[in-house]
Amino acid sequence: MKTSLVLLSQLNMCESKERTFFKLIHGPGREEATKEAKTRAKEKRSRLSLLMQKAEFHEEPHSLRSGLLARESRVSREEAVKWGESFDKLLSHRDGLDAFTRFLKTEFSEENIEFWKACEDFKKSKEPQQLKLKAKEIYEKFIQNDAPQEVNLDFHTKEVITRSITQPTLQSFDAAENRVYQLMEQDSYTRFLKSDIYLELIEGKPRRPTNLRRRSRSFTYNEFQDVKSDVAIWL
Structure with a gap:
């Protein structure tokens, strides 16, 4: 057991x-x-x-779209028609500049108008220290290789800016600004005049619902x- x-x-x-x-x-x-x-x-x-x-x-939220339409409605048809006469008239009008900026965002090329606006502001600088600070900001944001909003410039233009950035003058970005201006005038501006953003202003009514920037859902x-x-x- x-x-x-x-x-x-x-x-x-x-x-x-x-x-x-x-x-x-x-x-x-x-x-x-x-x-x-x-x-x-x-x-x-x-x-x-x-x-x-x-x-x-x-996505463009409904509330944002409503706000844009409300702002657009304050622009008279006559004023919007003037924007079609020349690119300069478009940019010289505050609402025209705003409408064109929003159009460039739909094409993912807003860096061009942002660079142009930065250059226009740069030329208003009065003190040397302010001039250097703004020149450095523009160079790092738009000019240098792999800049966050790098604009399309030829090698020579970029080299001239790079060499002068330590001692900038009010004319340091003139060549680059003119090149970007011409690019927008000859390319983006012509498409803007055919866009829904502009046609809605001169026709006074929405053409079709917008589907801007929805590609991420795919x-x-x-x-x-x-x-x-x-x-x-x-x-």
Whole structure:
């Protein structure tokens, strides 16, 4: 009887050790795999959330669109027609400059008008220190390679500006400004006169609903499919 009890006790101990060993071998692996799967699912949800936020950011909210239409309505048709007479008349009018800037944003080329406005402001500088500060800001924002809003300039023009940036004058950016001005006048301005933004002003009514900057949504579908495959993990 004692022998049977001893054997049964040893058998139970062996079985317990086997379960412990099995848990040591397989438990962490499963736990690690689960953690990794949860991490992947969390990353996918984060990407999906970010893409959705970008999509919402690029959409033109209804309230913003309403505000733009209200502002546009204050511009008389006669004034808007004058903008079509010359590019200079468009830029010399505050509402015309604003309308053209919004048009360039729809084409993702607003750096050109922003550079032109910065140059016009630069030429109003009166103190040498102010001149140097603004010149440095313009150079870093629009001129240097990989600038945040780098404008399209030829190598020679950029070199001249680079050499003179430490001792700038009121004429330091004239050549670059003229080049960008001509580019907008010959290219962007002609498209602006055919755009809905301008035609709505001279016709006095919206032509069709705008769908500006909605392209980000097209990237969310596949991401959402990936996230759905792991839904059992993170729900």
